[in-house]
Structures are given as structure tokens and as C-alpha cells.
Amino acid sequence: MTAVETAIERLSLTNSHLNQTSLPATNLKKNPSVLSITALQDPYKVCVIGSGNWGTTIAKVVAENTNNYPQLFQSKVDMWVFQEQIDGRNLTDIINTQHENVKYLPNIKLPENLVANPSLLDAVNDADILVFNIPHQFLPRIVQQLKGNIKKTARAISCLKGFEVGKNGVQLLSDYITDQLDIQCGALSGANLAPEVALEHWSETTVAYNLPFDYRGEGKDVDHKVLKALFHRPYFHVSVIDDVAGVSIAGALKNVVALGCGFVEGLGWGNNASAAIQRVGLGEIIKFGQMFFPESKVETYYKESAGVADLITTCSGGRNVRVAKMMAETGESAEYCEKNLLNGQSAQGIITCKEVYEWLSTCDKLDEYPLFTAVYRIVYEGLPMKNLPDMIEELEYFNFV
Numbered sequence: 333m334t335a336v337e338t339a340i341e342r343l344s345l346t347n348s349h350l351n352q353t354s355l356p357a358t359n360l361k362k363n364p365s366v367l368s369i370t371a372l373q374d375p376y377k378v379c380v381i382g383s384g385n386w387g388t389t390i391a392k393v394v395a396e397n398t399n400n401y402p403q404l405f406q407s408k409v410d411m412w413v414f415q416e417q418i419d420g421r422n423l424t425d426i427i428n429t430q431h432e433n434v435k436y437l438p439n440i441k442l443p444e445n446l447v448a449n450p451s452l453l454d455a456v457n458d459a460d461i462l463v464f465n466i467p468h469q470f471l472p473r474i475v476q477q478l479k480g481n482i483k484k485t486a487r488a489i490s491c492l493k494g495f496e497v498g499k500n501g502v503q504l505l506s507d508y509i510t511d512q513l514d515i516q517c518g519a520l521s522g523a524n525l526a527p528e529v530a531l532e533h534w535s536e537t538t539v540a541y542n543l544p545f546d547y548r549g550e551g552k553d554v555d556h557k558v559l560k561a562l563f564h565r566p567y568f569h570v571s572v573i574d575d576v577a578g579v580s581i582a583g584a585l586k587n588v589v590a591l592g593c594g595f596v597e598g599l600g601w602g603n604n605a606s607a608a609i610q611r612v613g614l615g616e617i618i619k620f621g622q623m624f625f626p627e628s629k630v631e632t633y634y635k636e637s638a639g640v641a642d643l644i645t646t647c648s649g650g651r652n653v654r655v656a657k658m659m660a661e662t663g664e665s666a667e668y669c670e671k672n673l674l675n676g677q678s679a680q681g682i683i684t685c686k687e688v689y690e691w692l693s694t695c696d697k698l699d700e701y702p703l704f705t706a707v708y709r710i711v712y713e714g715l716p717m718k719n720l721p722d723m724i725e726e727l728e729y730f731n732f733v
């Protein structure tokens with residue numbers, strides 16, 4: 333036997349288990365763990381505020397689970413819909429009869445216990461859990477309407493990706509909801525392109541929530557187990573953690589990085605350039621978290637779906653990258669491309685890069701965030717995209733003496 337034949341035989345022996353097809357399943361995967369959870373006398377009523385591409389998708393996820401766990405949740409889920417007319421019919425009527433959101437999530441069958449409601453105050457009436465899911469530019473007006481009209485004991489989860497920048501400086505949207513409505517609010521974010529989740533293609537997400545000081549105890553209040561039951565599906569795997577800041581920062585800022593990736597993609601520069609933008613972007617995301625939200629944990633950015641996984645998926649196929657690519661290919665403005673490409677949906681990076689720029693400018697920190705600054709200047713000041721490498725790199729030149 334030659335040395336090569338010996339090596340091949342050894343390799344095939346070592347790998348022989350790979351050819352076995354009859355191994356018991358328990359040898360291939362971890363035993364599933366079981367969460368024990370207290371059944372409730374008054375199951376929680378859940379309301380989803382928003383009905384866009386992600387709003388409708390997460391409402392579908394939630395309604396499937398409220399149907400599954402009658403010990404925990406009332407089956408009916410109200411989804412507040414910003415009313416609009418589609419071919420002369422109310423969008424809410426179409427959703428409630430066809431069980432499909434024909435404008436924002438076409439061709440996806442919605443559960444019948446998901447009810448579209450055009451009245452915000454009626455939808456939130458008596459709700460114990462509020463799931464916020466709207467483009468964040470509309471949040472201030474919505475919380476104004478909710479003030480004094482929600483249950484005092486309600487808890488909330490924000491699925492929004494963005495910041496509130498105002499007189500309180502830069503704020504997480506979950507903190508803004510807590511401040512405005514005096515209810516505890518966590519965050520859900522992950523590598524979750526809505527069309528894929530809606531088709532029930534497997535993905536992961538991260539839910540972050542802290543028990544409030546007035547936590548009423550297990551079986552009486554929302555906790556990590558309740559949130560897992562509300563959001564986890566066989567195709568949508570949920571990890572529940574405490575780091576609300578890390579989850580929210582990563583979710584908001586990856587949209588700015590995705591615009592940068594869209595620019596280089598539209599210029600035809602390929603995958604290497606996109607990877608370079610993501611590398612610099614991840615660094616600026618982590619630095620932003622450590623500088624302005626020191627309670628956020630660095631490990632969230634690389635361990636959780638809300639971190640680098642969301643950055644990768646958004647920069648591969650999200651709406652922000654598509655809008656920026658069209659800007660590069662056509663020379664049109666961000667607003668024009670968003671309007672013409674997205675049929676009423678939003679690319680949140682366009683607003684977020686402005687908010688971040690204003691905040692960094694206030695803090696005199698623009699120099700430390702060259703990518704975020706460059707993206708803003710390209711979108712709002714028309715700087716040439718082809719200068720992006722120079723804008724984000726500290727080049728060292730040779731000086732011959």
C-alpha cells in the first residue's frame with residue numbers, strides 16, 4: 333500500500349460515521365430543555381402597534397403563539413393599522429377578510445386570530461403586552477396619543493430600530509417609551525429580514541428585557557419565560573437576555589452601515605469592499621455603545637443575533653442596502669430611491685444617519701466615527717461615494733527624505 337493509499341484509508345475510517353444514516357437523533361442534537369411556566373388566571377392580552385413589513389410579520393408570529401398557549405395569552409391579537417385605501421377598500425377590511433396584508437406583506441396568510449384595528453386606542457384598550465413595531469419617525473406622535481390610554485400595569489417590547497435624539501440627548505427607543513408612558517419596555521432585534529421570517533424560513537432573534545422595580549412576581553407579570561413563549565417559533569428561535577442597550581444600538585446602527593455597503597455595491601466594487609465597510613462599521617457600532625451606553629455589553633455585538641448577524645444579513649439583502657445601491661446606480665436622492673423602490677416601506681438608515689450625525693456633532697466626536705460621518709455626508713451633502721475609502725481610512729503616505 334502506498335503512503336497515499338494508507339492516508340486515504342485512515343481518512344475514510346475516521347470519517348466512516350459521516351456515512352451512517354441510522355444514528356439516533358439524540359446523538360446529533362442537544363436534548364431540548366423544557367421551561368416550566370405558571371398558567372395564568374387572567375391570560376395576557378397582546379397588542380401589536382404597527383402593520384408594516386416587519387410589523388405584520390411579528391404580529392403573525394405573536395398570534396400563532398397566543399393561539400398555542402391559552403394558559404398564558406388571550407388568543408385574539410389586535411394589530412393597529414395606520415388606515416389606508418387600497419383600490420377603494422380599507423386596508424383593515426382586506427386584512428380581516430382575506431387574512432393578508434396585501435400592501436406590506438403580500439402573499440402571506442395571516443392567522444385568523446390576528447385582527448386589524450384602525451383605532452389605536454381601541455387596539456391598546458386593556459392590553460397587558462404592547463409590541464411596538466412602526467418606523468421610528470412615527471413613534472413620538474403615537475406615544476402622545478397613548479398617554480393616559482393604556483393599562484398602568486402594561487409592559488412593552490420595542491421592535492423598532494433607531495434612536496430618539498432630542499433634548500435628552502441620544503435615547504434608546506425602549507427608554508423613550510418607558511419615559512413617555514411610564515411602562516417597562518424591552519427590545520427585540522435580530523438578523524430578521526421580514527420576508528424570510530414571514531415565509532417561516534429559520535432565523536434567530538434576540539429579546540432583551542429587564543424586570544422592573546415593581547415586578548409583580550412569576551405568574552403575575554411579564555418575565556423572560558413569558559417573552560420566550562410569546563416570540564419563539566419553530567422557525568424563529570429566540571434568545572432572551574438583559575442587555576437592552578446592546579441589542580438596540582446594534583439594531584439601529586447597522587442600518588447606517590448598510591447604506592455604506594449599498595453605495596459600494598452600486599458602484600460595482602464587489603464583496604471585498606462591502607466586507608471592509610462592515611468591518612469598519614462593526615468597530616464604530618461597538619465604540620458608540622461603549623462611549624454613550626456603557627451599560628451595553630461588547631459580547632452582545634458578536635454573540636447575539638442582534639449583533640453582527642443582523643449587520644451581515646442587512647448588508648446582504650436589506651432595504652437600506654437596496655436604496656443606497658439605487659442611489660449609486662442612478663444618482664437620485666435617498667428619498668427618491670426609498671419612495672420608488674419600497675412601496676411605502678421605510679429605510680430607517682436614512683433618518684438614523686442624520687440623528688447619529690447630529691448627536692456626534694453635538695458631542696464633538698465626528699472624527700472618531702468616520703464611516704457614520706461619511707454616510708451622512710453622502711446622503712445629505714452629496715459628497716461623492718467614490719471617496720468613501722479616503723473618508724474612512726487614515727492613510728499613511730511615504731515621505732522620502
Ligand SMILES: NC(=O)c1ccc[n+]([C@@H]2O[C@H](COP(=O)([O-])OP(=O)(O)OC[C@H]3O[C@@H](n4cnc5c(N)ncnc54)[C@H](O)[C@@H]3O)[C@@H](O)[C@H]2O)c1
Pocket residue numbers: 382383384385386387388413414415436465466467468470491492493494524525526527676677678679680
Ligand atoms: N422589514 C424588516 O425586514 C424589519 C425587520 C426587523 C426590524 N424592522 C424594523 O421594524 C420597524 C418597523 O418596520 P416595518 O418594516 O414594519 O415598517 P415599514 O418600513 O414596512 O413601514 C410601513 C409602515 O409605516 C406605516 N405608516 C406610514 N405612514 C404612517 C404614519 N403617518 N403614521 C404611522 N404609521 C405610518 C404604514 O402604515 C406601514 O404600517 C423599523 O424600525 C424597522 O427598522 C424591520
Ligand SMILES: O=P(O)(O)OC[C@H](O)CO
Pocket residue numbers: 493522523524525526587590642645646649650651652653678679680
Ligand atoms: O430591510 P432593512 O434594511 O430595514 O433591514 C431589515 C432588518 O432590520 C434586518 O434584520
